[in-house]
Amino acid sequence: MSARNFIIALATTVSLAAAATQADFYQFNGTLDNGYSVQGVIETRASAPASFIESNPNFPNAPFATQYVDWLNMSVFRFGSTIAEGFSVSSSVSYDPFLRVGFNSSTLNLSSFDAQTRGADTGPTPYYFISNGVDPSYNTVEYGTTAFNLFLFDPGTSSATYLGSTSALTVTAIPAPATMLAFALLPAARRRRR
Structure with a gap:
């Protein structure tokens, strides 16, 4: 030879x-209203099925071990400048009680999604989250019945400020x-x- x-x-x-x-890696991004955009990476386990829903089995208790997602990182931008970044899942552990990833790797579709930039911080620091299970008025709705809405959440007052939305997040497979x-x-x- x-x-x-x-x-x-x-x-x-x-x-x-x-x-x-x-594992497989996927990048997601979306351009929202008011100059906001989000971008992040999802790493799935090698054993993850082509289509799955990852969510907190013991809501609202966190942290918890994830079943399909090894890592989920998200950055939030305003007019192209990074204003926040953090993770919802790190090393197969999520500190995000609201985590939701409904994903199909065959179609690269996020049918349901709730992720944030808080990481393991449990203090009063405000953080960003995006969800298509929370409407712009900050009401919980069935996933997929509203756009992907971005909020700034203040743990000190338990209040959320709606920032913008997008009808879809684009997902691309990373080699x-x-x-x-x-x-x-x-x-x-x-x-x-x-």
Whole structure:
């Protein structure tokens, strides 16, 4: 076997093996009213089904171990500048009692979603959250019956300020690290031919 074919075979094997054992990464983003936008990353476990709903099994108690989501990070922007960032899930643990991720990796659709920037902070610091299960008047509704609404929540007063909404969050699959390694090895195989 030539060096070129060996590198291609190695890259393919590494990519396929890793795809079977690694988690998947997805980026979500949306442009909302009033100059706001959100962007984040969801990492799902390798064992997660193509379609799932992740939510708090012991609401309102948190933290809790997640079943399908390993990591969920979100940033909030206003007119292109970052105003907040944080996580709802880190290392398969969520401190967000309202966490909700209804996701289909085949269609890249978030049917239900509730995430925030608070992280593990349980103090009085205000934080942002986005949900399509809370309407602009801060009423809980059935997921998917309202837009994805962004709020600033103040734990000190237990009040939320509506900031803007979007009808959809765009989700894009992020190539797994092994797939990126395979793509990185292919130019080396091409150079060997010369």
